[in-house]
Amino acid sequence: MLQEGRGAHMTSTQKIYWHTTVQMPDDSNLTPLPETVDVAVIGGGYTGLSAARTLAKHGVRVAVLEANTIGWGASSRNGGMVLTGLKLGMQTVMKRYGRDIAKRLFQCSLDAIDTVEQIVGEENIHCGFARYGHLLTANKPRHYAALKEEVEFMEREFGHRLNLIQPGVQHSEIGSDMYHGALLDECSGGLNPAQYVAGLARAAEKAGASLHGRARVLRLERNGNRFLVETEQGPLSAGSVLVATSGYTGRVTKKLQKKIIPIGSFIIATEKLPNDLAKELIPNGRMIFDSKHYLNYFRLWDHRMIFGGRAAFFPETSSTIQRSAEILRREMIQVYPQLKDARVEYVWGGTLDFAFDMMTHVGQIDGLYYSLGYAGHGVAMATYLGKTVAESMLKGTIKEHPFNLFPFPAAPLRLYDGFPWFLPFAGAWHKVLDWVE
Numbered sequence: 130m131l132q133e134g135r136g137a138h139m140t141s142t143q144k145i146y147w148h149t150t151v152q153m154p155d156d157s158n159l160t161p162l163p164e165t166v167d168v169a170v171i172g173g174g175y176t177g178l179s180a181a182r183t184l185a186k187h188g189v190r191v192a193v194l195e196a197n198t199i200g201w202g203a204s205s206r207n208g209g210m211v212l213t214g215l216k217l218g219m220q221t222v223m224k225r226y227g228r229d230i231a232k233r234l235f236q237c238s239l240d241a242i243d244t245v246e247q248i249v250g251e252e253n254i255h256c257g258f259a260r261y262g263h264l265l266t267a268n269k270p271r272h273y274a275a276l277k278e279e280v281e282f283m284e285r286e287f288g289h290r291l292n293l294i295q296p297g298v299q300h301s302e303i304g305s306d307m308y309h310g311a312l313l314d315e316c317s318g319g320l321n322p323a324q325y326v327a328g329l330a331r332a333a334e335k336a337g338a339s340l341h342g343r344a345r346v347l348r349l350e351r352n353g354n355r356f357l358v359e360t361e362q363g364p365l366s367a368g369s370v371l372v373a374t375s376g377y378t379g380r381v382t383k384k385l386q387k388k389i390i391p392i393g394s395f396i397i398a399t400e401k402l403p404n405d406l407a408k409e410l411i412p413n414g415r416m417i418f419d420s421k422h423y424l425n426y427f428r429l430w431d432h433r434m435i436f437g438g439r440a441a442f443f444p445e446t447s448s449t450i451q452r453s454a455e456i457l458r459r460e461m462i463q464v465y466p467q468l469k470d471a472r473v474e475y476v477w478g479g480t481l482d483f484a485f486d487m488m489t490h491v492g493q494i495d496g497l498y499y500s501l502g503y504a505g506h507g508v509a510m511a512t513y514l515g516k517t518v519a520e521s522m523l524k525g526t527i528k529e530h531p532f533n534l535f536p537f538p539a540a541p542l543r544l545y546d547g548f549p550w551f552l553p554f555a556g557a558w559h560k561v562l563d564w565v566e
């Protein structure tokens with residue numbers, strides 16, 4: 130769909146740019162559903178495919194059931210940043226859950242990046258994965274003071290080395306005058322998310338998993354010690370079920386839907402920029418995000434600026450996407466006035482999954498396994514948790530999983546039924562916080 134935006138530089142196609150870089154799995158060749166499997170995985174993104182690959186490698190009969198086409202969800206739409214840590218800062222995590230759990234969770238985040246690197250290598254997935262490092266830029270001088278503290282904290286508590294980039298020398302990392310210094314973590318990486326999820330799907334299939342697009346799960350029923358899974362393509366019987374539906378979690382798993390808030394995130398991609406300009410904007414190819422609540426994240430891919438943010442809080446629709454294109458272009462030019470004449474060629478959106486405590490959660494509810502709540506931090510983590518939840522399913526040790534050592538909260542006062550009516554207020558609140566903090 131071509132949408133004419135305002136101004137000569139806003140002729141953007143509502144299309145996911147990443148999908149133009151790879152042959153995504155489609156529905157031209159649908160495999161018939163098996164009647165019986167050991168494990169049915171609901172959702173064909175990183176979580177589901179990574180779990181399926183691991184299970185199949187252990188000889189488990191596993192089917193991935195995807196409502197749309199394999200890789201359709203956040204996994205082929207994201208910014209491709211493969212980040213250390215969690216959505217919540219580790220200081221907060223340590224205050225909430227104590228030193229021991231915080232250390233285990235942080236180590237998981239490092240292992241998660243190693244897992245992506247290992248899978249990409251083992252399965253020969255061409256997705257441009259490299260350890261580009263990430264830059265967290267300070268929007269205000271006092272944010273820079275907080276980054277200094279963070280560097281000391283991470284070194285002291287986790288032995289994790291971060292670098293401070295002083296405001297005076299930040300042009301060596303970012304060609305913008307908008308920020309007041311930055312923090313650099315060289316451990317993080319970047320990749321092309323659609324190429325990665327397409328490769329992960331091939332790897333899961335090669336291991337023996339069967340993948341089924343257009344197989345939306347409509348109903349789940351406990352049948353003795355098995356599950357009857359009703360899908361658009363007919364029923365199947367499964368020994369276990371793993372819910373891997375992230376921001377698209379729906380009524381079929383109502384108890385989980387009530388614990389997850391779906392939030393829209395949007396991205397624009399510019400035309401290809403001249404080499405010198407691209408080099409000036411992000412000299413070392415870092416993955417970048419800023420210190421606002423209503424944050425922006427950006428990076429380069431193939432000389433295009435890929436610039437994202439939570440321009441509208443509600444999940445993607447044609448109108449939230451188009452409005453976001455205009456907002457994001459304005460924000461991009463604030464960061465990089467050099468891009469005022471760059472054409473925005475693509476705009477798209479996707480849905481994030483936030484738990485009420487902003488943490489990622491794995492475990493079992495009514496006998497169903499789940500891994501959810503990545504809060505925009507799921508490229509590495511969903512891959513890793515797909516794998517490790519699958520391993521826990523095999524060993525019967527899900528209770529001991531580090532992401533199952535703390536409670537998965539319901540909505541405060543239980544005022545939430547799966548429709549996020551409060552998002553406009555939350556969006557406005559974040560804008561106020563960005564103004565005062």
Ligand SMILES: Cc1cc2nc3c(=O)[nH]c(=O)nc-3n(C[C@H](O)[C@H](O)[C@H](O)COP(=O)(O)OP(=O)(O)OC[C@H]3O[C@@H](n4cnc5c(N)ncnc54)[C@H](O)[C@@H]3O)c2cc1C
Pocket residue numbers: 171172173174175176177194195196197200201202203204205206207208209210211212344345346347373374375376377378379381394395396437478479480481503504505506507508509510511
């Ligand atoms: C715009 C955007 C930018 C992001 N940027 C980054 C980033 O730079 N770095 C980062 O780490 N993370 C980022 N994320 C988050 C990351 O993409 C996700 O955390 C990750 O992809 C989650 O993977 P998943 O497999 O759990 O879910 P998804 O990939 O969302 O897959 C879930 C699937 O479940 C399917 N489904 C739902 N209900 C049913 C049903 N009833 N039956 C069958 N199938 C069903 C959906 O169709 C969907 O395909 C971003 C997300 C978005 C949207």
